[in-house]
Structures are given as C-alpha cells and as structure tokens.
Amino acid sequence: TRSTRPQRMLKAVQKNATKGNPESVISAIDYFCKNSEWAMNVGDEKGSILDSVVTEVNPSTVLELGTYCGYSTVRIARLLSPGTKLITLEFNPAYATVARQIIAYAGLQDKVTQVEGSSADLIPQIKERFSITTFDFIFLDHWKDRYLPDIKLFEECGLLRKGSVLLADNVICPGAPEYLEYVRNSPRYESRYYPAHLEYTKVEDGLEKSVFLG
C-alpha cells in the first residue's frame, strides 16, 4: 500500500541527514518540503523565530501541543539546557510514530517525552502525571480551534506563572482569530505578533508570543 507523506519525510531524513545531528535533520526536512512535498512543519522562517524565543526564555519546563513529525520538537529540544526535557503531545498515532523515529534519528530522545492523546484530556493531568507545577514555555501548534480553550485550561489548571511564555503558530493561516482577540485584549497577557509566512510558501502567516502576567 502507498506510503504516507510523514513516512516519506522520515525516509528523506534517514537518507539525507546524519544520525545524531539535529541541524542536518532540520535541513533534510526543509529540503524535502521545498523540493518534494509540502508538509505542515513550522518551517525554517518561523522556525528561526521559534529558536530565538526558546533561546531567550531558556526554559526548564516546556510543552509542545502538536508534534506532527517532530520538526519543531527537534528545533526546541536541540536548544534546551542539559537535563531539561520537553513534553510534546500528538493526537494522531501515525504522526506520533514517525515523530518518535525522527526525534531518535536526531539523537534527542532523552530530551523528549512524547504523549499521545487530546490536549483537552492531557492538560488537566499534567501536574499529576509529570510532576510539573508551571510551564516556562508552551508552543501551540496543534489545531487552531483548540488554542483558545486550551489557554483557558492552562489558566484554570494553574499551569502558568508570572512570565510564562506562550508561542502560537498559524495565527494568520489557517488563523486563530478568537485566540488572538483573547490574548491581545486580556489584561493578563502581554502579546506580540512576529510576521512571517506560511511554511515553504509566500502566503502571510506569523507567530503570536504572549507572556502571562500573573
């Protein structure tokens, strides 16, 4: 039976990247998406913005919503301080299976805890299951309709502290207008938009960075 796009992406990583070299894994995926098949990785332009925010925050506790094939997981994990782990959540088991192999190929499996399921189910379990009090950094890249309910869930579950940074992908395309309206008008957040483009295209998109003010 025909392979899936994530499986073909994994093959491209295994063929073109160097095992244990995260930069080469990132480059191999970007090359595949620019020259073979578009895929919904955050990409190199928005990925560089992600890198700069992660480096600035230097987080001890990290959550990613939406693993997909692990591209942004690798981008984030490669920048974390020794001993720091990130939790990444994926709803689609086929995506999670490919991500596990791509993260392992990059040699970053010890810095990543993969969880399969829905954010609505996972978020209320995090404190208990992972002994986390609050997150320093959260990357929202799962489903635009879950951005707003999930940020409210973070607040309700006490997972944010003064200074927690949330970075959301795709706030323009496909777009998360209700989320933007909330973080930009709530007195509890300081929000800033980073303009960029939809991965591997000229279409406008960008990242919204929102700092929880407590």
Ligand SMILES: O=c1[nH]cnc2c(O)c(F)c(-c3ccc(F)cc3)cc12
């Ligand atoms: O569902 C998504 N989850 C997370 N990230 C996405 C993304 O970065 C996209 F570009 C897109 C996307 C898909 C098809 C398009 F035509 C445009 C954007 C979707 C997602």
Ligand SMILES: [Mg+2]
């Ligand atoms: Mg995205």
